[in-house]
Amino acid sequence: MTDDGRVREFVTAFETLRAEVEKVIVGHREIINHVLIGMFAGGHVLLEGVPGLGKTLLVKTLSESLELSFSRVQFTPDLMPADIIGTNIIVEDADGRKHFQFQQGPLFAHVVLADEINRATPKTQSALLEGMQEASVTVGGVSRPLPAPFFVLATQNPIEMEGTYPLPEAQLDRFLLKLRVRYPAIEELNAIIDRTTQSRQVVVERVMSGAKVLGYRELIREVPVAAHVRDFASGIVMATHPQWADAPDVTRRFVRYGASPRGAQALILGAKVRALAEGRYNVSADDLKALVAPALRHRVILNFEGEAEGIDVDTLLGQIVDNVEASTAQAREPFVR
Amino acid sequence: MTPGAALDQLVRRVSAQVRRRRVEHYALRGFFWASLPAVVLLALKGPLGPRAVLAAGALPLAGALLGAAWGALKQTSPADAARLADRAFGLEDRVATALEWAERPDRTPLVDTLVADATERVERLQPRQIVRRILPREAHFLPLPLVVALALTLAPALPLPSPRLPDFMGSSQEEEKDTRTGSGLLEERSKPEARERLRPPAFEEREFQARSGASTASTAGDLSAVFKDTSLSSQRPDFNSFLKRGDERLKLLEQVDRLPDLASDFTTSQYKMVFRKSKALAGGLRPDQISPQKLKELLEEMERLGRKGGNWSGEVGEGMEALEGGQTDRAMEAMQKALDKMRAQEEAQRSGKGLRGGRDSERGGASRDRRGGEGGGEGEDFGEGEGLLPGKGRSASPKGEASRRLSATPYDVGVEGESRRGRKDGYDTNMTGRGGPMASRLHYLGVIGQYRKLMEDAITREAVPRDYHSQIKDYFQALDER
Structure with a gap:
């Protein structure tokens, strides 16, 4: 095919x-x-x-x-680890000999x-x-x-x-x-x-x-990602870190810990599936934007001020994306550069 | 057409559009900035003649051409152009990704499909202008120089001020002479003017001997006194330089913190001036490290001052002899003796002056006359037995007469002090001035009881160590006994 x-x-x-x-x-x-x-x-x-x-x-x-x-x-x-993973139980075989046998838990599905x-x-x-x-x-x-x-x-x-x-x-x-x-x-x-x-x-x-x-x-991993789109993804993830030199003000003010590299992986992989599901053979910046909230919202930990102010992580991520988009080359007109 | 060719063609097309916009953009910028000197040229068309108008017309055109050339020479990367095309045609990064991945060795099988897909979409596109025009900020202000240039071109030549202003201080040489001779006791050491010009107007190098005599001709508002200690004093005032704000006097007057305090006796005391010079000369150096030349200059200065009634000529002579013999330490000793004599003489003069008049005597003159000359001196407002202690004094009023109390303003009270070294460093202070010897108005017996009560409350409530209780109580007991 x-x-x-x-x-x-x-x-x-x-x-x-x-x-x-x-x-x-x-x-x-x-x-x-x-x-x-x-x-x-x-x-x-x-x-x-x-x-x-x-x-x-x-x-x-x-x-x-x-x-x-x-x-x-x-x-x-009261659920115990063995209840989901499984455990060794003593079973008796046809000869009457007893031995341990692993009984799979519900995780084996x-x-x-x-x-x-x-x-x-x-x-x-x-x-x-x-x-x-x-x-x-x-x-x-x-x-x-x-x-x-x-x-x-x-x-x-x-x-x-x-x-x-x-x-x-x-x-x-x-x-x-x-x-x-x-x-x-x-x-x-x-x-x-x-x-x-x-x-x-x-x-x-x-x-x-x-x-x-x-x-x-396997197919999904073949979807190509342009360098500028990959840079956009890594820029978004880095912008969730308050320690980063170019972090936006909202991050510095409200975020305690930013997203891990797993966040960037999730962003790119999810964007690849989305692109392919739309019949596209490449990842676009719009794919990334659509997946920023589901991929990063549980990876960004707010600080005390963020919690006290009732900051919504999705809104915060939206501001971060806008900020990164504005600061990257994508938003600038090439002829005035 | 090969798949890559369509994408390359699109990128080239977009690059050409970018270049065109850049040419417009930078040409406008160049035109604006070049129009500014053109306006200046038009303003000067009087002295420059008709060539100025021609040059003014050519300048903006040249600026625009230069800007256009700059814009045309700037390169646009294919990746930028591809991204621009993706955004403009809604291609969702297809062209940029395809161009980038088509050349990569690690290309996946999907890349070929991507290139084919992107090419197909690009071929369906209708060519159009996708790079929008962005006017530079300068373009918004462009009408301003154009209108000014037009007005200047049509208007007659502007009358410009002559390059050299008339010298309003034609007789300044005589004025300078008058000023110098009119300063009475002020003696300026004559110096070559050229040397003075080379020296910066630094106050550290003031020639203090120029302020001989206790009284000077400086009066309030006489700013010339400010420059007397500087090299500026020998310069001829020039009105033109004042107009151009290039005169050193103006610069000096702006440095407020460096201006001398004309009101202080610093400028009126011979001794203090010479003392400071000697201190600056010694500066913590050993006698053999002191410059003999400077020491000699100082001794000569003291000798000159001594000729006007000073009695330290002998010491100065000794010092000069010692200096000629190479004994700097002896010369320093002699100078110190001369300084001591100078101070003694000055103090004697000052006490005499105090008897003769001054601010205090002027103010207290009327009351002294009224009282028939009784009392006098610093303590006259607070005569013994008068005033503040109840039941004492001759006055019917226990606090003294109102008029005399009023004359003893609190501003006449000062505090002087000196640091005390010992097991615990401290600072001893004394009240000075006319209010100094005033007795305390606080009734000791009236407050000691309150303080004792506060003390007892404090040692019961606060965390005062028990061992200290008896000591504190003993202290208050001792106060009671007094």
């Missing part, structure tokens, strides 16, 4: 998958797009939103539309829904770390690979802080994107009511295999 054909196939697959999810999920087009971007980029996605907005349903529907194994873990304060991840203790949360980063877990000194593609979708409730354990920065950084699920508009709400209170059954078809997903991940 030609490259052009591969790209067209990806565009079609992307749209088909989205259409399957949209059979169940009303609205949230951007959220669905970003979830798919996270999956094709090979990262994990954290969904944040108040209860009842369809976060869990979205992930369940996505898993149903993929020919992949799915497991759901409801995180609670292609798509893992970590529901209300911030309700588990940090110990259990950190059990996900190795799996998310290395796609393998170590139990009893034996490292066991997780199935590929491995994709964690976690949800958390931003308003209910009682009895929760906010995710540490190290773990947040392992999520490629953090998506904020907003309340639906009134038309969407009406559609949700109509769709969920009638007897009509929606059947979600499995439209993509795991092998396809892995193949698309």
Whole structure:
């Protein structure tokens, strides 16, 4: 198949998958797009939103539309690491001899829904770390690979802080994107009511295999990025650091820690998927701008002044992007330089 | 057409547009800046003649041409042009990425597809002007010099001031002579004028002997006195230089902190002037390090001053002899003796002057006359037994007569002090002036009780160490006994 054909196939697959999810999920087009971007980029996605907005349903529907194994873990304060990773148990064979056998936990699935991840203790949360980063877990000194593609979708409730354990920065950084699920508009709400209170059954078809997903991940990494677009991405990431010499004033005033290099990777990878999903063979600056908030919002830590002033990280990132855009060569007319 | 050719053609087209805009931009800038000297030329068309108008017309054109050449010579990088095209035609960085990646050795298979896609889109484009015109800031102000130039061209030649102003100080030589002779006791050491000009007007090098005599002819508002100690005193005042603000006097007057205080006795005391010179000469140096030439000059100066009634000629003579014999230390000793004599003589003169008159005697004259000449001197306003202590004094008023109290203004009270070295360094102060010997108005017995009460409160409330309690109480006990 030609490259052009591969790209067209990806565009079609992307749209088909989205259409399957949209059979169940009303609205949230951007959220669905970003979830798919996270999956094709090979990262994990954290969904944040108040209860009842369809976060869990979205992930369940996505898993149903993929020919992949799915497991759901409801995180609670008494959940132990072994409960999600698995543990060695004593089993008796046909001869009556007893030996240890590894019993896989729910993490051994292609798509893992970590529901209300911030309700588990940090110990259990950190059990996900190795799996998310290395796609393998170590139990009893034996490292066991997780199935590929491995994709964690976690949800958390931003308003209910009682009895929760906010995710540490190290773990947040392992999520490629953090998506904020907003309340639906009134038309969407009406559609949700109509769709969920009638007897009509929606059947979600499995439209993509795991092998396809892995193949698309390879294709995505071939998308070229121009030097000036890459410089724009690194400029945005560096501008989130208050210590950087050219950091904008808003960063110096409100930010304690900026985004890590993982943030830049997330930005470029996500932009590549977005470009390809739009049938484009290159990454543009607009792709980066569209992904700045989901890729960086959980990687920028506000300082006390930022918290006290109630600064919204998305707004802050928007100002940073404007500032970087104005200061780079992109915004200047070349003939007066 | 090959895929790359279409992209290259687009980049070349955009580069040409950029160059055209640059030519316009820099030509306008050049025209504006060159029009400014053209206006000056037109203003001077009187003395310069009709050639000025021609030159004024040619200058802006030359400036515009130079600017245009500068703009045409500036290079535009293909990457910049490609980015510009991407933005202008909404190509989402396709052209820039394709051009950049087409040449890279690590190009991925997708790059070929990208180049083909970009080329296809570029070929569909309609050529149009995409580089917008940006007027330079100067272009907004361009009408101003043009209008001025037009007005100057049409108007008759401007009457310009002659390059040399008339010398208003034609008889300044005589005036200078008068000023010098009119200064009474002021003696200026005659010096070659050329040498004076070379020296900067530094106050450190004042010739203090020029201020001989306790009284000078300097009066309030006489600014000439300011320059007496500088090399400017020997220069002839020139009104033209004042007009041009190039006169050294004007520059000196702007340095307020460097102006001498004419009111201080610094300029009126021979001793102080010579003392300062001697101090500056010694400057912490050993006698063998002191310049004999300068020491000689100082001794000569003292000798000159001594000829007008001073009694230190003998010491100065000794010093000169010692100096001729190469004994600088003896010369310094002799100079010191002469200085002592000078000071003694000056103090004697000053006490005599105090008896004769001065501000104090003038002000107190009337009251002295009224009282029939009783009392006098510094303490006359606060005669013993009068005034401030209740139950004392001859006056019916326990605080003394109002008029006399009023004359003792608080400004007549000063504080002098000296540092005290010891186990603990300190500073002893004394009240001076006419208010100095005034008794305290605070009733000691009236407040000592309050202070004792405050003390007792303090040592019970505050964290005063117990060992100190008895000492503090003993102190107040001792005050009671007094």
